[in-house]
Amino acid sequence: TTVSNFAAGIKKHGVNHGGRPYMTTSYYNSTSSDYYANYKSEIGYNRPAGVYVGLYLGHDDTYEYHFMPGYGYYHDATEGFRGINVATNWGYSDMIDYDYYRSRYSFYFIWVRP
Numbered sequence: 001t002t003v004s005n006f007a008a009g010i011k012k013h014g015v016n017h018g019g020r021p022y023m024t025t026s027y028y029n030s031t032s033s034d035y036y037a038n039y040k041s042e043i044g045y046n047r048p049a050g051v052y053v054g055l056y057l058g059h060d061d062t063y064e065y066h067f068m069p070g071y072g073y074y075h076d077a078t079e080g081f082r083g084i085n086v087a088t089n090w091g092y093s094d095m096i097d098y099d100y101y102r103s104r105y106s107f108y109f110i111w112v113r114p
Contacts, residue, residue, distance in 0.1 A: 003052055003108045006067055010050065010112045025111050035109055036082050036098055040073055042111050051086050054106030070109070
């Protein structure tokens, strides 16, 4: 499904099962846009965050075409590393390199706020 359809589904589920209105915001994160600070803020406020990694042509990768819940981050300013903690569909957690994925894939964050 598309990112916007996935976001709409999250919103509908929250409204139907949460009993209160939700606002859904999708951000497209290209190589020219940097939403890492927004992601850190959402996690800091304990809000749900969805992470979508799209297809990178010519590269077979575990995370292609996956929506995953984002639950944390790791930022090492000295090394210049910015990581995103995600729970995968296979029952384990992993950290992905934010800058690596956003420069090679279609990369979205999705937030659902009550």
